Amino acid sequence: MKQRMNLCILLSLFILLNSSLAFAAETPDFEHLDSLLPTEPKLPKNVCEQLSANLVAHNWRLADEIDNDPKNSSPDSQRIQTALDNCAAGSAVKLVTNEKNNAFLSGPLSIPSGVTLWVDKNVTLFASRSPADYDLGDGICGDALPKIKNRCQTWITATDTVNSGIVGEGALDGRGGSVLTSGKRAFKSTWWDLSMQSKAKVKLEQNNPRMLHVDGGKNFTLYKISLFNSPKFHFGSNDVDGITVWGIKLVTPSLAYANPDYQCDENDLPRPGKLDQPSRCFIPELVKNTDGIDPGTSTNVTLAYSFITTGDDNVAIKSGGKNKQSPASRHHLYAHNHFYYGHGMSIGSETDAGVHDIKIWDLVVDGNDSGHGVGLRIKSDGKxxxxxxxxxxxxxxxxxxxxxLVFSPYYSSTKSTKLPPSMQNITVRNFNYVDYPKAKYNKTVINLSGYKTDKLINPLGLTLDNVVFPRQPRVRDKHHHNIHFTLGKGQVVNFPLLGTDTNSVTDLRDPSLTGQAPYSCDDKFKAFPSPASPI
Incomplete structure (x- = not known):
């Protein structure tokens, strides 16, 4: 009898153990993935020249009196550029405070090969707000015109550099919400007012400078720097091998141009079709084309331990082929990042040169109920x-x-089928959408589809593994066809589109994992770690 009781106890323990395993959440192997990351960057050991600030910023902003006269638009340009040009490879130009002075003001700058720009803690390098400083010679920069765009020089550039970068615990501020001081729209507009004209009934194209662009070269680093208020894209690259962005904070618009929680009076906001007076307050939804990090046709890219809130894509991996020799975007790692306002972790819309081997892990997205908020997105079209x-x-x-979730080959209304999109071997694993009390978007929308023409079908190949929604999302628009779903061993809860007439399903789910706990999001959502952030 005693042996029989012991057997019963053992059997009960075995059943209980297996039951608890069935309901336990699978822990992602972040340790293995983290081994793929490059070594965390370090601040430079060698400083070739240290420059002291001559200006004072209050509440993250320069007073207008400092540069209302466009003749005084960039008082620090020459000394910063001269220091950069004279700096030996392997060294840094360091911008530091000087008693109460904490700000620099410059027009376009170029970073030489092997040189680092170091913006020290409590220092901000501000961009000129005079369009004349960025103009390419035709007077178009600082205007919104039909079908004419990109007629401004980028604020900070690096061309064919090796081992260059921008580091430090200070900030770069593009002043996108400041009143322009030269050109046709002087004192009538801000950079972001120009951006809003893309939504006017007569669509106009903005001519605004980007904040930072790296063209060619190897091993460019952004480390710990804060990026604020770019008039257009914050960081972009083209044909670069080796980009490391680590520990940055990107905030647009910041408290310099907004109120806490973005509580702006409607009369102070940008208006499509209106360029007669500058706006006085901004929200993320109305600062168009302010992408955060846009690596294009670049390889070996890392974005890690960073925080991004902006008015457009938080990240957009691009691969627009200028010619047949343009490389694909390949081997990217995105780890331990937090996104807030924005259009999410995006690929596209230019994918014609190809995008391959992208790994994203430990990503937290809190969209703050924005009507423009997106999480994971792959976007392209037939053009x-x-x-x-x-x-x-x-x-x-x-x-x-x-x-x-937006994986769509119908990003635009183009009728072109010249360059058909194909999205294959896309995997979403350990995904948990979390209800939030009284949130507008507890019930969400997804947009998934393969690509189809009269002559061609490119199915969307999508694997789902431990993907949980608290309630079933709504499916957006007419395009949700030709999807091949593979269901991994984990549960898939409240997911639409499975097994419809034009979609197929390969079901590999493990019955023992039915009812498993979702991927844990305990303590994942964090406040934005910058006093300049309105959220």
Whole structure:
């Protein structure tokens, strides 16, 4: 009898153990993934020249009196550029405070090969707000015109550099919400007012400078720097091998141009079709084309331990082929990042040169119930499509996001089928969409589809593994066809589109994992760690 009781106890323990394992959440192997990351950058050991600030910023902003006269638009340009040009490779130009002075003001700058710009803690380098400083010689910069765009020089550039970068715990501020001081729109507009004209009934194109662009070269680094208020894209690259962005904070618009929680009076906001007076307050939804990090046709890219809130894509991996020799965007790592306002972790819309081998893990997205909020997105169309393959999202926590998943080859209304998009081997694993009390977007929208013409079908190849929604999302628009779903061993809860007439399903789910706990999002959502942030 005693032996029989012991057997019963052992059997009960065995059943209990297996039951608890079935309901336990699978822990992603972040340790293995983290081994793929490059070594964390360090601040430079060698400083070739230290420059002291001559200006004072209050509440993250320069007083207008400092540079209302465009003749005084960039008082620090020459001394910063001279110091950069005279700096030996392997050294840094360091911008530091000087008693109460904490600000620099410059027009366009160029970073030489092997040289680092170091913006020290409590220092801000501000961009000129005079369009004349960025003009390419035709007077178009600082205006909004039909079908004419990109007629401004980028504020900070690096061309064919090796081992260059921008580091430090200070900030770069593009002053996108400041009143322009030269050109046709002087004292009538801000850079972001120009951007809003893309939404006017007569669509106009903005001519605004980008903040930072790296063209060619190897091993460019952004480390710990804060990026604020770019008039257009914050960081972009083209044909670069080796980009490391680590520990940055990107805030647009910051408290310099907004109120806490973005509580702006409607009369102070930008208005489409109106360029007669500058706006006085901004919200993320109305600062158009202010992408955060846009690596284009670049390889070996890392974005890690960073915080991004902006008015457009938080990240947009691009691969627009200027010619047949343009490289694909390949081997990208995105780890331990937090996104807030923005259009999410995006690929596209230019994918014609190809995007391959992208790994994203431990991503937290809190969309703050923005009507423009997106989580994970791959976007392309028949005019600029290409092959997007081997993309894995592992360990994603998301809340208050209108469109958590958008994998669409119909990004625009183009009728062109010249470059058909193909999205294959896309995996979403350990994804948890979290309800938030009284949130507008507890019930969400997804947008998924393969690509189809009269002559061609490119199915969307999508694997789902431990993907949980608290309630079933709504499906957006007519395009949700030709999807091949593979269901991994983990549960898939409240997911639409499975097994419809034009979609197929390969079901590999493990019955023992039915009812498993979702991927844990405990303590994942964090306040934005910058006093300049309105959220």
């Amino acid at each position: 600029r499509g290409g092959n997007v393959t081997n993309v894995t999202y592992d360990g994603v926590c998301m809340r208050r996001v209108k469109e958590p």
